[in-house]
Amino acid sequence: MSRALLLGLLVFALLLLGLAFLDGRFFLLLMPLLVYVGAALLQMPDTIPVHVYRNLQSLALQEGNSTVMYLDLINEGAAISVLEVRDQVPGGLHIVEGFTGLVTALPSGGSAQLAYALKAARGAYEFQSVAVTVSETLGLFQRTAWLPAHARLIVMPRARRLRPLPIRPRRTLGFAGPIPSRQSGVGVDFYGVREYQPGDPLRRVNWHVMARRPDRPHTTEFEQERIADVGLILDVRRQIALEIRGVSLLEHGVHATAALAESLLHDGHRVGLLLYGRGIEWVFPGYGRLQRERILRALASAGPGDSQVFASLDFFPARLFPPRSQMIFISPLLGEDHQMLFRLQAQGYAVFVVSPDPVSFEVAYLSSDPLLPVATRMAQLERRLLLQQLRQKGIAVADWPVHQSLDDSIHAAMTSAWRARSLIGSR
Amino acid sequence: MKITRQIFGGAAVLAVGAPAIGAALQGVWILALGFGVLGLFWIGFSLRYRLMGLAFALCIAGIAFAAVLDVGIGWLLVGIMAALAAWDLEAFGARMAGVARIEHEHALVRDHLRQLGLVCGAGLLLATLASLVRIRLSFGVALVLASIAVLGLGYVLRGIGE
Numbered sequence: 001m002s003r004a005l006l007l008g009l010l011v012f013a014l015l016l017l018g019l020a021f022l023d024g025r026f027f028l029l030l031m032p033l034l035v036y037v038g039a040a041l042l043q044m045p046d047t048i049p050v051h052v053y054r055n056l057q058s059l060a061l062q063e064g065n066s067t068v069m070y071l072d073l074i075n076e077g078a079a080i081s082v083l084e085v086r087d088q089v090p091g092g093l094h095i096v097e098g099f100t101g102l103v104t105a106l107p108s109g110g111s112a113q114l115a116y117a118l119k120a121a122r123g124a125y126e127f128q129s130v131a132v133t134v135s136e137t138l139g140l141f142q143r144t145a146w147l148p149a150h151a152r153l154i155v156m157p158r159a160r161r162l163r164p165l166p167i168r169p170r171r172t173l174g175f176a177g178p179i180p181s182r183q184s185g186v187g188v189d190f191y192g193v194r195e196y197q198p199g200d201p202l203r204r205v206n207w208h209v210m211a212r213r214p215d216r217p218h219t220t221e222f223e224q225e226r227i228a229d230v231g232l233i234l235d236v237r238r239q240i241a242l243e244i245r246g247v248s249l250l251e252h253g254v255h256a257t258a259a260l261a262e263s264l265l266h267d268g269h270r271v272g273l274l275l276y277g278r279g280i281e282w283v284f285p286g287y288g289r290l291q292r293e294r295i296l297r298a299l300a301s302a303g304p305g306d307s308q309v310f311a312s313l314d315f316f317p318a319r320l321f322p323p324r325s326q327m328i329f330i331s332p333l334l335g336e337d338h339q340m341l342f343r344l345q346a347q348g349y350a351v352f353v354v355s356p357d358p359v360s361f362e363v364a365y366l367s368s369d370p371l372l373p374v375a376t377r378m379a380q381l382e383r384r385l386l387l388q389q390l391r392q393k394g395i396a397v398a399d400w401p402v403h404q405s406l407d408d409s410i411h412a413a414m415t416s417a418w419r420a421r422s423l424i425g426s427r
Numbered sequence: 428m429k430i431t432r433q434i435f436g437g438a439a440v441l442a443v444g445a446p447a448i449g450a451a452l453q454g455v456w457i458l459a460l461g462f463g464v465l466g467l468f469w470i471g472f473s474l475r476y477r478l479m480g481l482a483f484a485l486c487i488a489g490i491a492f493a494a495v496l497d498v499g500i501g502w503l504l505v506g507i508m509a510a511l512a513a514w515d516l517e518a519f520g521a522r523m524a525g526v527a528r529i530e531h532e533h534a535l536v537r538d539h540l541r542q543l544g545l546v547c548g549a550g551l552l553l554a555t556l557a558s559l560v561r562i563r564l565s566f567g568v569a570l571v572l573a574s575i576a577v578l579g580l581g582y583v584l585r586g587i588g589e
Contacts, residue, residue: 003480003514003518006480006483006484008580008583010484010487011580012577012580012581013487013491014487014491015573015576015577015580016577017491017495019573019577021495022569023494023495025494025500025503026491026494027557028500028504028554028557028558029490029491029494029500029503029504029507029554031550031553031554031557032504032507032508032511032546032547032550032551032553032554033507033511033550034550035546035549035550035553036511036515036546036547036550037583039542039545039546039549081538082535084522084526098528099526099527099528100527101526101527101528102526102527102528102529102530103522103523103526103528103529103530103535104529104530104531104535105530105531105534105535105538112530114528137538137539137542138515138539138542138543138546139515139518139519139522139539
């Protein structure tokens, strides 16, 4: 019950008692209460003449970093005896310093500032409104309003840089980079020997061949090293977004994608990103720091998608990616996904799968049970069979137990693919 | 905020103490004891915001009952004024405690205490002056005035509810 209502009821009761007993003393007792109500009514604020301006120190930050939220309140009306402000902080945000509430008195034209530092896990957070309550000095009557003060904070995943990825797409781009392009030109790796052509620099004449064939000089050729188009595809379908005790397997996928993007962009490649499962969320391929920012921002809001259309990989939009480019598919994989990956491989794309292991992820959170080892073994066999099918078709697969190093898993998979002579992009 | 706690304690003691003395002088020992228990309850549970309104309402009810039992009106007026002050300070303290940061706290407390002092003083003065006035009303006039008061208060209550 509000204070005003309680006081009103007591006044009413005393009045009725006075009338019932025809006793003037009840009216005397009533007077202090009436004076109190009257004084409060006289000072009761008619409106809330406060404007709120929200200002974030940085609109986007990386996981683990903090930012400061500033709320500036300006009184554009009469003096306010008591002003109470409470900011509505979206769930998931953690206040590390300062307070989200404030009580103050605000003179006419005066201002106040509320500031607090916050941290958050990866995601996009919307700040909508601020609860502002004004009251008279006694606090009996209050007016509360939700004043709009919109802001959006993006918390990007932390991207660790991996060792250079030895990818081998079938097509490279025109700029110098780390990937052997299967064409002769400027480079450091030996490519072949051809007959000397007028204009070839003498330093490139192969003297060993010339010693055997003095009549026909030969020139050493080097392999050009180029950058490539790389498409990162993060699988965000609901079926694969396993979540146990508040920890999501998708989160590991997001961090893996961020690390791959960071590493590939650092190597100079042109990188695009597709979030598959919620619709077509596509970051057009690009280079450099700006592209890194775009990709991390897209990853910040990546969440499980419930689209029925994209529940399987049947509608995978392969045409978004340049022909014969490198595709890196980050997904725990479902049973039927291999068909689409085979099709991509057949269309000339170099496909590399980074698969966070859902079995080891889930087992780590399960309580001990006599049947658990058997069930785990069966699930692992099923998964191993699926990955084996992919490997047999020449698709490199990094089976990544999420509690181990991503870097090691990827390079082990790459090395294994090299050894099996099923290199990514090999003809 | 320490000063408001201290004033609250004093007001609560006065709110139950003055009517209790009045009741004791009148020989109604049960009522005096009841006020004592209420005082202990009020001060003991004062940190619980939800009970605060209940203690205030019980105090007003006790004072009204004491008026029926012809306890001296002076004691009751002092009691009701102190109860009002204690209830107000309790709410003020609870409101301030619910907010992490208070700017210009001393000024806010000072303004509140000044306003409360003025209101209580004015209420007590008005009631004291009114107690000196004797007006004889006919039944019809009393009925009209009572109807106006009831309707007016009903209107105010409806407004508060909205």
